Amino acid sequence: MFVMSPLAAVVEQIVADWLKQLFGLPPGWSVGFVTGAQMANFTALLTARHQLLHDLDWDVERHGLFGAPPIQVVVSDESHRTIFTALRMLGLGAERVRPVEPDRPGRMRPDRLHQILADESGPCIVCAQVGNVNTGAADPIADIVALARERGAWLHVDAAFGLWAATSESRRHLVAGVDEADSIATDGHKWLNVPYDSGIVLTAHADSHQQALLTPAHYIQATPGERDPRAFTPDESRRARAVPMYAAVRVLGRQGIGDIVDRCCALARRMADQLAGHERVRILNEVVLNQVLVQFRPLDGDEAAAAELTHRVIARVQEEGTCWVGGTMWQGQVAMRVSVSNWSTSAEDIDRSAASILAAFEAIDRRR
Secondary structure (H helix, E strand, O other), rough: OOOOOOHHHHHOOOOOOOOHHHHOOOOOEEEEEEOOOHHHHHHHHHHHHHHHHOOOOOHHHHHHOOOOOOOEEEEEOOOOHHHHHHHHHHOOOOOEEEEEEEEEOEEEEEHHHHHHHHHHOOOOEEEEEOOOOOOOEEEEEEEHHHHHHHHOOEEEOOOOOOOHHHHHHOHHHHOOOHHHOOOOEEEEOOOOOOOOOEEEEEEOOOHHHHOOOOOOOOOOOOOOOOHHHHHOOOOOOOOOHHHHHHHHHHHHHHHHHHHHHHHHHHHHHHHHHHHOOOEEEEOOHHHHHHHHEEEOOOOHHHHHHHHHHHHHHHHHHHOOOOOOOOOEOOOOOOEEEEOOOOOOOOOOHHEEEEEEHHHHHHHHHHHO
């Protein structure tokens, strides 16, 4: 609360204004500092639930969802699991959503979205994303905005790491249209490189943001005219999350953050090029941001054998310790997922890591 820590409250407001400038958002947007992208998605969709039902004269905070008008939720088949977790917590259901078929890079298809939105009427939330967790792909937000507006739907954009592309001149086109969305979720612990517990929720609906969250209490003293941080997040007791963000943005500025984004993306491309030089290594995605999907192929080209081989290479790389990579599933295929987001990663780190990955592959392949 401002009365307890005016420094924390004022720093929050400063960082909120800086972030809106960095992301190209209107100054009237509301910003909350939450635990991570999970809670940012939850808070954004909580705000959406409030706004949509309030427009139909239903007070969901007082009366709950029993008897409330049903809300249609449309998501991409490639939506991150935090979207589904948020829908579960909100009582909107993780399995009653309408999924939209993506294209090969994993972007929501506007033509499919148009068909789904034309099927029904009533309150609706569309969940798009910028920065597919596997491929880095960005949904065509500008096209999706037009369809959501035509339908009268709330457009939420999950952009946990992808929103930071707005700071890069060469990649800003990936976030085109986000300023016309209704809400966005992102995370500072990725490209801003601040600690965990640094999620950010942003929404164009400032009044609904606070009305969905703030419950008065007789023992809590508010300070008129000052930012009350508890009005913007589901939390009560918490640390001053904006302080490390203030330090990072104050030091780096737009150019510094953009340089980190550009460098990480270039290093991801460098990793993909080095691994793709091996005749039996396949890069499964177009490297548009900082994500690389890698698959290792046996001589006979058998798909099941490729999945087993890729799993074994991942385990050996993790055990060897030069770098850490994880496994994932992409369009039915097992893949190694490489994600480059740390400010200190260098070209030498990428070269050493690529060599370690190829050495792990060759060592396992010799034993087959």
